[in-house]
Structures are given as C-alpha cells and as structure tokens.
Amino acid sequence: MSRFLRPPAGTMITVAxxxxxxxxxxxxxxxxxxxxxxxxxxxxxxxxxxMVHVHVRDAEHAPTLDLPRVRETLAAVREACGLVVQLSTGGSVHDPLDARLAVLDAEPDSCSLTLGTVNFGDDVFMNPWGFVVDLFRAARERGIVPEFEVFDLGQLATLRRLLDREGLPAGGKVHVDLVMGVPGGMPGTADTLVACVAALPPEVTSWSATGIGRSHLTVLAAALAAGGHLRVGMEDVLVWSRGPEGAVPVGSNADLVARAAGVATQLQRPPLPVAAARELLGLDAARASVA
Known part of the structure; x- marks a missing residue:
C-alpha cells in the first residue's frame, strides 16, 4: 500500500x-x-x-563539540522539559569526524546521522561511507536512535546499502528526515519531496521533512499532505514572512512550532505528545537493548 494512503493520525514536530x-x-x-x-x-x-535537535555553542556563542559543554547543554534541556533530546553529530562543517563521533558519549536519546557528503553553500559537509558506518554502529552500541538525514535523493540509496549491511538501528525503527533547500542539496519543492517518499526503503517506519529558508512553508505543507512529520526552527529559517515592506524576522522558535502545530491541527494531524513520539522512534526499546 502506498505511504500516501494512510497518513499518521498525529504529527511529530521536531524543533531545531x-x-x-x-x-x-x-x-x-x-x-x-x-x-x-x-x-x-x-x-x-x-x-x-x-523532540529538540540540539547544536551546542561555547561561551563566545561559536559552535562547539566540547564534550563537557555538550553534556551541560543536554542536562539543562532535560531539566527544563520532557522533550526527546536529539544531538547533532554534524556539528559545523569544519568539525573533524572523530569529534563528531565522540559527542555520543553525552548519551542523547537520538542523534542525527547524515547519509552522505554534500555541498553546503560555499563549504562541504563531509560524511564519507566509513564514517556513516562507524556512527551507525556507535549509536547502536549505546542504545541511541539515529535520525537518518537525507540532503539529496541519492542518499536514500546509501540508506538501502547501510540497512542491507548493518541491519536495523537501536530500537528497530527507521526514521528519516528529508533536509530540503540547502544550497548544494536537493531543492525544497513538493515534486522533490514526492520523489523522495517514493524512494524510501520499506524498512522506514516514519519520516519528516525540513525546509531550509524560503522553502520552509512549501516543505511544511507538502510533508503534511504526504503523511510526513515536521522539523522547524531557527537553525533552518530566520524569516517569518515577506511582504511589500520587506522580510519579517522570526520572533522565536516557539512561534515556528506553534505555526506548524496550527497547520497540522487544521489538517487533522495534531501534534504528537512526547510519549507517542518516543514510541514512534523506538526509544524505550533502544535503551532496553543495552540495559
């Protein structure tokens, strides 16, 4: 049966x-x-x-993978809320691969796992095959659920290769996030999203989409219509709207979440509570696998 015929009853909203x-x-x-x-x-x-997708900054507000700072940030988030905590293993495009692997020692619930190298504006976001495998194995050993980040359609073939070689991740669920609109990656259009959804391996149990910059609302609407979940946040978009008087900046991440939640609710796919998101991602089963 097509993935389009039975959209989930609710929408998991991730904030970055x-x-x-x-x-x-x-x-x-x-x-x-x-x-x-x-x-x-x-x-x-x-x-x-x-769910919250966390990048960490140092005391000077610069990106960092310093493990004590990562742990401090994750602890603060967990004390403040009950969200699923997903840690970025991408860091910045300049971070070395070994430092990106090491952040798993901070023990997040989930981590990002990008499935290939991609041009990222004027830079290159490096994710060679060996690193993809190492990160997958390290996450599974720790009971951390990966979110497979896809920046281009061909990276779904890498996901197929990875699952064939390594099997299922911790928890047994396969969640994919389609990151669309990055300069150098796939465009943030409805046609591209439909092509990606059609190419998802059958092991995929859930998927979400992220629209970068101007593609934000197009991707949000297309993902909801196609049965996907959403990622929003100031990592991905800084402009709330554009009009005759110019761009209106985003006020806060909560504003972006509230807008996404409102659209999802109008489409009769209201936001999933945290407990339902944990089940969707297989987080409890992942932890039990290493207990």
Missing part, C-alpha cells in the same frame, strides 16, 4: 533551535547558551514540539 551557521551577532534572539537553549526547548514543548 540553534544550528551551527547563524552568528549571534547577526541574530540576537538566537538561543546559544545552555540556559537559553533549555528555556527555548521548554517553550517549544508547550507550543507542540515533541
């Missing part, structure tokens, strides 16, 4: 509040300290989010 690209000097309301990220996560939970 910070990212590694925007500078605090350019975006004064970007949360960068552990306390700010935690407060933003709590506000997003109230607005309808179920």
């Amino acid at each position: 509040p910070t990212g590694a690209e925007s500078r605090r000097a350019d975006v004064p309301n970007l949360p960068t300290t552990p306390e700010e990220i935690a407060a933003e996560a709590a506000a997003c939970e109230r607005a309808g989010a179920a």
Whole structure:
C-alpha cells in the first residue's frame, strides 16, 4: 500500500533551535547558551514540539563539540522539559569526524546521522561511507536512535546499502528526515519531496521533512499532505514572512512550532505528545537493548 494512503493520525514536530551557521551577532534572539537553549526547548514543548535537535555553542556563542559543554547543554534541556533530546553529530562543517563521533558519549536519546557528503553553500559537509558506518554502529552500541538525514535523493540509496549491511538501528525503527533547500542539496519543492517518499526503503517506519529558508512553508505543507512529520526552527529559517515592506524576522522558535502545530491541527494531524513520539522512534526499546 502506498505511504500516501494512510497518513499518521498525529504529527511529530521536531524543533531545531540553534544550528551551527547563524552568528549571534547577526541574530540576537538566537538561543546559544545552555540556559537559553533549555528555556527555548521548554517553550517549544508547550507550543507542540515533541523532540529538540540540539547544536551546542561555547561561551563566545561559536559552535562547539566540547564534550563537557555538550553534556551541560543536554542536562539543562532535560531539566527544563520532557522533550526527546536529539544531538547533532554534524556539528559545523569544519568539525573533524572523530569529534563528531565522540559527542555520543553525552548519551542523547537520538542523534542525527547524515547519509552522505554534500555541498553546503560555499563549504562541504563531509560524511564519507566509513564514517556513516562507524556512527551507525556507535549509536547502536549505546542504545541511541539515529535520525537518518537525507540532503539529496541519492542518499536514500546509501540508506538501502547501510540497512542491507548493518541491519536495523537501536530500537528497530527507521526514521528519516528529508533536509530540503540547502544550497548544494536537493531543492525544497513538493515534486522533490514526492520523489523522495517514493524512494524510501520499506524498512522506514516514519519520516519528516525540513525546509531550509524560503522553502520552509512549501516543505511544511507538502510533508503534511504526504503523511510526513515536521522539523522547524531557527537553525533552518530566520524569516517569518515577506511582504511589500520587506522580510519579517522570526520572533522565536516557539512561534515556528506553534505555526506548524496550527497547520497540522487544521489538517487533522495534531501534534504528537512526547510519549507517542518516543514510541514512534523506538526509544524505550533502544535503551532496553543495552540495559
């Protein structure tokens, strides 16, 4: 049966509040300290989010994979809210591969796992095959559920290769996020999203989509229509709307979550509570596998 015929009853909303690209000097309301990220996560939970995708910043607001700082940030988020905590293993495009693997020692519930190297604006986001396998194995050994990030259609063939070689991840579920609209990656269009959904391996149990920049609302609407879940946040979009008087900046991550939750509710796919998101992702089974 087509994935389009039975959309899920609810929508898991992930919020990506910070990212590694925007500078605090350019975006004064970007949360960068552990306390700010935690407060933003709590506000997003109230607005309808179920998972938070965390990038960590240092005391000067620059991206960092420093493990004590990562642990501090994750602890602050967990103290402030009940969201599923997903840690970015991408860091910034300049971070070395060994440091990106090491952040799993902070023991998040979930981690991102990008399935291939991609041009990222003027830079290159490196994810060679050996690193993909190492990250998959390290996450499974720790009972951490990966979210497979796809920046281009061909990376779904890599997912097929990975599952054939390594089997299922911790928890037995396979969740994919389609990251669309990155300069150098696949475009953020409805046609591209439909092509990706058609190419998902049958082992995929859930998927979401992220629209970067101007593609944000197009991807949001297309993902909901196609039965997917959503990722929103100031990592991905900083402009709320555009009009005759210019661009209106995003006020907060909670505003983006609330808008996504409102659209999802109107389409009779209201936000999933955290407990349902944990079940969707197989988090409890993943933890039990290493207990």
